[in-house]
Amino acid sequence: MQITESNVIQYRHEGDFYFSYGVKAFQTKRFERAEKWFQKSLELQPTNPLYLSQLSVLYTEIGQYHRANDLLQKVIDHHGHAYPDCFYLLANNYAHLGLFYEAKKFGDKYLEHQEDGDFRDEVVQLLDMLEQLSTDEHDEDDLEFDDLDEIIMHQETAFYHLEHEEWDEAIEVLEEMMTFYPEYISAKHEYAYALFRSGDEEEAITLEEAWFEQDPTSLHSRLNLVYFYYSSGKNSEFQELLPTLLNVYPTYEPQKLKLAITLARVEEYGLALPRFQQINNRQVSNYLSYYYWFSKVLAKNEMYEKSDQIWKQGIKKHPSLQSFD
Template identity: 30%
Template structure:
């Protein structure tokens, strides 16, 4: 950044101070390091107003906006830097890739992360970019294999309806009702992996442990890296008292991007008694401003309770009761048994 020293002069007995872009930039960085994102955004926006052609200020502002979950605004700044200010600021491609990945636009994310790796094969973020590319590829592949084929597009509404119905049956503990519906879905849509994963859980709660494991192993053979299958298999092994360390080591290295995957991983880690990490992923969902279903607060309350954050746990439980009043009196701190894992 250009060294734009602020101008000070004395007018009579009054010291006049004219702040510069560098002054506000320094204030913004200090606020960012304190995790005061609101002030960081305010100061960096002022700094950029003073020095609109300074790419470092613009990029730092974009980073703050990303941390605040304002991905679209962040992307606009980063694209402006590349198109109008400094096309050689290749770090912008890495930041864009992260933003697009967070909002689920994996095509754009992959495009920008590849551009960064091409432009900066030994850059500051090369290692992180390579890891991000692997994650994006896994997420995109799972979505691709989960999607319906063209021949099934006309039945999409019917499939969604069946999926929601089966999910509701499982949440209500009606596994006998869910199993035939899920078995039918698998016959009709053999590449719809969510049905396989839910069927595996339903079989387990019916006492069909062998069939449950066989289904999960089939999913992992045909769709390697399927996070839901990995999570389900680890939980089933945990319930059976088996050693889950090998699977847990894999899950600890996973950095999910989609809200669904973060929720699944967070709940799984809570079941596996990895409370701090489970709490981290559920809290991140809220921190990013995502809309959540009422049942989310069941697990968030459980996580907060296990972390010793009782005020937060009680607030989360109150939010759960707004949509699920039947849960009243079932607070995790009143019942020590492990909650049922149905999603």
């Protein structure tokens, strides 16, 4: 039989083909594989609302709420109010981020367009919780929506500058936070750390020691001082304080990461390794420092293949990591 163009069956992978494989991977919690399949489907149909929404759900699942919201906003930009479930998903993500004003806005939008929708009960419950946070005047620690949004914006800006070692910019933001939001305790410790890294070592140590004296249980103070003492050659102080970290096991992933990184910075690579291995990497994937220090710790423990793997993952998620090599 002569093969011609007319009798060759043309086979082309459509978006649904890739999407179905993504769903299967997602259901078995193979999130990296699922992300690849969903992105493949979006290469063929970039504005498909189902593909965009499902990838956003994946990002929500692994704690990347900003990326999830970008995709949901794309659905709204291209399809208007035709997919009101996006409003619920946005409200939920903004609540996780602590941006309560935005969470309330999208929760209200969902009820406006889908009063009896599938997520009505969840949205009503979310709005009730936000209302309680907003109106409880008896708790002095409660903050209004606008204040909470401002804190989150300052926090994320400071986080970016700290992760990229832009010390002067970080100091400026953290000084504002200390002035306007003194209840945000970690800001002053991040400020001391940025001061130390910018060259004001003695001032940073003086501040942190004073705060540690006020609260000897502070993990923030101990982490900073262990690093400060080690880096500035105060060996006796370092040797005295280091053991106080070894029996501390935080439950909050960013604190686990800070402890692991501190041990790495003071060249306790053997102690740092199990700490990194206990971290849920999906919850710290937005930390450039996670990939940098975990890769280094693995190499120092002669786990070179794994070190290279973590480094490549970091470069893929944070291209600027290459400048830290």
